Amino acid sequence: MGFAKTMLLAALCSAAAGAQSIDLSSLDKLAKSAREANEISLDGDNLSTASRFLYGNDPDIKEARQIIEGIKGIWVRNFTFRGKEDYSKNDLAGVRKQLQGGGWSKVMESKSESDRENIEVYLRTENQKTTGLSVISQEPRELTVVVILGSIDLERLGKLSGNLGIPNLQLKHKKKDDE
Amino acid sequence: MTEWESGEALAAAIRGDAAGFAHLVREHQAMVFSIAYHFLRDTARAEELAQETFLHLYRNLETIESPAHLLYWLRKVISHRCIDETRRKSRRGATVALDAIAEPAERKSDRDPFLSAALRKMVAALPEAQRAIVVLRYQEDMEPGEIAEALNIPLNTVKSRLHRGLEFLRRKMERMA
Amino acid sequence: MSWIENQLRDALGRRQPPEGFAERVMERIGREGAATATRPVVMERRPVLHRTWFRFAALAACVALIVAGSLVQLRLERQARERARAEQAFAALQLTAGKLHSVRARIVSVGLFKKAEEE
Numbered sequence: 001m002g003f004a005k006t007m008l009l010a011a012l013c014s015a016a017a018g019a020q021s022i023d024l025s026s027l028d029k030l031a032k033s034a035r036e037a038n039e040i041s042l043d044g045d046n047l048s049t050a051s052r053f054l055y056g057n058d059p060d061i062k063e064a065r066q067i068i069e070g071i072k073g074i075w076v077r078n079f080t081f082r083g084k085e086d087y088s089k090n091d092l093a094g095v096r097k098q099l100q101g102g103g104w105s106k107v108m109e110s111k112s113e114s115d116r117e118n119i120e121v122y123l124r125t126e127n128q129k130t131t132g133l134s135v136i137s138q139e140p141r142e143l144t145v146v147v148i149l150g151s152i153d154l155e156r157l158g159k160l161s162g163n164l165g166i167p168n169l170q171l172k173h174k175k176k177d178d179e
Numbered sequence: 180m181t182e183w184e185s186g187e188a189l190a191a192a193i194r195g196d197a198a199g200f201a202h203l204v205r206e207h208q209a210m211v212f213s214i215a216y217h218f219l220r221d222t223a224r225a226e227e228l229a230q231e232t233f234l235h236l237y238r239n240l241e242t243i244e245s246p247a248h249l250l251y252w253l254r255k256v257i258s259h260r261c262i263d264e265t266r267r268k269s270r271r272g273a274t275v276a277l278d279a280i281a282e283p284a285e286r287k288s289d290r291d292p293f294l295s296a297a298l299r300k301m302v303a304a305l306p307e308a309q310r311a312i313v314v315l316r317y318q319e320d321m322e323p324g325e326i327a328e329a330l331n332i333p334l335n336t337v338k339s340r341l342h343r344g345l346e347f348l349r350r351k352m353e354r355m356a
Numbered sequence: 357m358s359w360i361e362n363q364l365r366d367a368l369g370r371r372q373p374p375e376g377f378a379e380r381v382m383e384r385i386g387r388e389g390a391a392t393a394t395r396p397v398v399m400e401r402r403p404v405l406h407r408t409w410f411r412f413a414a415l416a417a418c419v420a421l422i423v424a425g426s427l428v429q430l431r432l433e434r435q436a437r438e439r440a441r442a443e444q445a446f447a448a449l450q451l452t453a454g455k456l457h458s459v460r461a462r463i464v465s466v467g468l469f470k471k472a473e474e475e
Contacts, residue, residue, distance in 0.1 A: 053442035
């Protein structure tokens with residue numbers, strides 16, 4: 001079964017959608033205890049010009065340009081902690097609560113014992129179209145939350161090769177000395 | 180050509196000195212290229228990823244804090260790019276015939292060159308996660324803790340994958356013998 | 357250190373990339389990297405001539421150069437910011453795709469992994 005179809009089928013029974021974005025500001029306090037905190041917040045004009053400045057013949061870049069043209073906003077919060085469990089489930093309660101209504105539904109959850117990573121995937125659908133995607137990835141020392149709003153082409157997203165999650169290149173960045 | 184002391188080339192590069200940056204490239208090119216080559220067994224692709232890594236370094240020089248941090252940064256970035264590249268290739272169905280790859284010039288060694296070549300091919304056949312760990316451990320002499328940090332995975336995961344990788348290679352070598 | 361580990365150390369030794377690698381990197385930076393790197397623009401001072409009208413003209417020319425240079429600098433900085441945003445958007449999509457692939461791969465890999473262990 002194709003990538004997009006898998007995701008959409010899982011989300012078909014979601015409730016009628018509302019026009020909600022997800023507020024991630026409740027996570028900002030984690031930056032104080034994190035060794036490294038990265039943030040991406042792109043919407044409106046900031047995002048609309050982004051596709052023009054992605055150039056090159058790399059297949060991933062071509063797919064990404066098409067994806068970006070359909071979406072309204074991308075928000076990422078990524079924290080790397082020095083110690084294990086320097087954040088708790090309660091820190092995510094506010095975000096999870098927002099992902100329980102307004103057309104959002106959890107479509108996938110996967111726990112890996114070997115990597116000790118838990119990934120949750122949420123979709124928001126309106127009239128059988130995907131209008132929101134959220135991923136929460138929890139590892140002992142790293143927390144990543146992604147929210148994407150707009151007309152999301154899941155098929156194209158599935159074609160991206162993906163990476164191991166090094167947020168890079170001139171992000172709002174805080175890094176503490178390890179010593 | 181200007182001779183740079185340790186740390187001076189990095190400081191010069193951060194200031195915008197092209198000669199300083201070129202020195203950094205020459206200093207670390209063997210390490211970066213070798214990680215990619217042993218991972219991918221493709222000279223052209225390994226050079227491409229190595230070039231991209233240094234290009235990425237150029238754009239992020241201000242984030243490098245010291246020569247030690249630079250070493251850690253380069254190893255981390257090239258390893259991640261190799262793993263991402265392998266996933267990209269497997270999803271697109273691209274395959275490389277390992278036997279058909281011509282190897283770059285080898286350094287002289289007292290050990291059996293055929294055995295070394297066979298072992299390199301076996302390493303390239305490991306699952307990507309084990310492969311990265313084996314290359315970083317035995318090419319770069321990195322400790323499991325350093326590898327865990329570079330690949331952003333738990334220490335126990337590094338140890339178990341290293342153990343499985345070595346077991347696989349040992350069995351293959353024994354069958355060969 | 358076991359026998360296999362010694363063999364691996366020897367087999368996985370560092371090797372130099374093909375000849376001219378560093379030059380190719382610097383050429384590529386010249387083509388692709390310079391536009392995104394933020395490096396300070398250094399304006400050179402020019403000596404001012406003694407004759408009043410020369411001095412005035414030279415001063416006006418300097419002002420024009422500084423204004424033009426500033427406008428170019430502003431434009432380069434704006435382009436650099438927009439390029440940075442594009443790269444952030446790309447990084448976010450790659451990150452998301454990576455996590456989604458991990459989830460899907462785990463579902464598929466459970467059966468395959470058990471089979472590999474049995475072999």
